[in-house]
Amino acid sequence: MFKTVLKQLSPAGERGRLSVLIFHRVLLEPDPIFPSEVDATTFDAICRWMKSWCNVLPLDLATQQLQSRTLPERAVAITFDDGYADNRTVAQPILARYGLPATFFIATDFLDGGRMWNDSVIESVRGCTLAELDLSSLAKPDGSGHLGRYALDTLPEKRQAIESIIGHIKYLPVVARKALAEQIAVCAGVQLPNDLMMTSQQVREMRSAGMQIGAHTRSHPILAKLGADAAQAEIADSRRLLEQILGERVGLFAYPNGKPGADYSPESVSIVRDLGFDAAVSTTWGASHAETDVFQIPRFTPWDRSKIRFGARFAGNLLRA
Structure with a gap:
């Protein structure tokens, strides 16, 4: 049923629509304080639904096809923000089980023992x-x-x-x-953990496993509150470090927090564009079409646990396009 609905809402070609899912953590077990947070069982179900319903693409390819109006029907990209260690230890094996690509945006100051x-x-x-x-x-x-x-x-x-x-x-x-x-x-009176975020080696392992890596600033600031020079340094330095870690170009960026106006400004978008990135993602709900600014691609993830409710909210988000 959902596959048919999504085909109508997200056709191929000229009227193509791109849905981009956003995640942060995938916990091994449910969190008793935040039980609605995504855990391994929930993420496995979401990946199973995406595999069945959609054409899941790497984000860079999806944005290229969005611009050239050559998206396949039911196009989806999967993304993660911040660089949590459970992205490597919990999420990536589940993605691999279903043969799904994803993009991981890393705030580089927190690698190798840092903490947000x-x-x-x-x-x-x-x-x-x-x-x-x-x-x-x-x-x-x-x-x-x-x-x-x-x-x-x-x-x-x-x-x-x-x-x-x-x-x-x-x-x-x-x-x-x-x-x-x-x-x-x-x-x-608490000793804080130092293993919540990925190590540089884990970032390399993610890339070697076929996942994409994108920049997410150094320290996850509110870009809209920074001057131009400080914002540019945050963005450019994060990409530079990731390129050193990976030995390859990094072309994708995610705005920290990601709400236009409150978290990033038109000047932030100009900086990302001028630095030569290929595309950037926000956290505005919706789906992209051919006229969407590829430096402000919307993202959304339904929070429902049941297949029917998740699918209904996923389809509803496509209507925003």
Whole structure:
């Protein structure tokens, strides 16, 4: 049924539509704090559905065919952001099982033992054994007071604490954001992990397995809040390091966070284009058509667990094109 529907919504050729799925992590087991996060069983089902319903293409080929109006019907590309180690250890073997390509966008500062600021917050709260996390010694970035106290007796309380803290510090400058996240770990009395992200060797292994690697800045900043020179350095330096690791050109880019206006600006798009990238992806929902700006390709992933609901939401996203 879905194959027929998708053929109508995403035909071949002139009226072709490209759906790009976005993922971040694929956990080996469900996360008790964030049970809706994608785990291995869910990702296996999604790959099985994509194999059955769609023509899954490497992103670079898909964007070329999008521009030349030669996309096959039911065209899909699969992407991952940030560079988590479970992309290599959990997701990539599942992709290989179904013979599916994917593109992995790497924030290079976190390779080889680094850690993203939001994971510092998550793991601080997850590992805290206190009934209450007292952050009253830490000032809110907007100067309106301190970060407060958070009850941690239950998993929902831990989830609420994480979401609240991340909301307070998400749009800080990179250095201040990282420093505050590390201070939160001290308050929580937690030793943070250093194995959440891929190593350089794992990036090479992904490429050797046929996966594509794209740039995602060095430190995952809010590009819209950076000056032109700083934004260009973040983008260009991340690509340069990946090219050194892989020994080949890197032509794809993903905007951190990815919402136009809030997270990246028209100037950000111009920088990516001027640096000679082939295409770039956002996190705006929708699907691409021949007139879509290939430096702002939309992405979307249905969050439903059942096949029927996932397929219905997937088809609904195509209607946005």
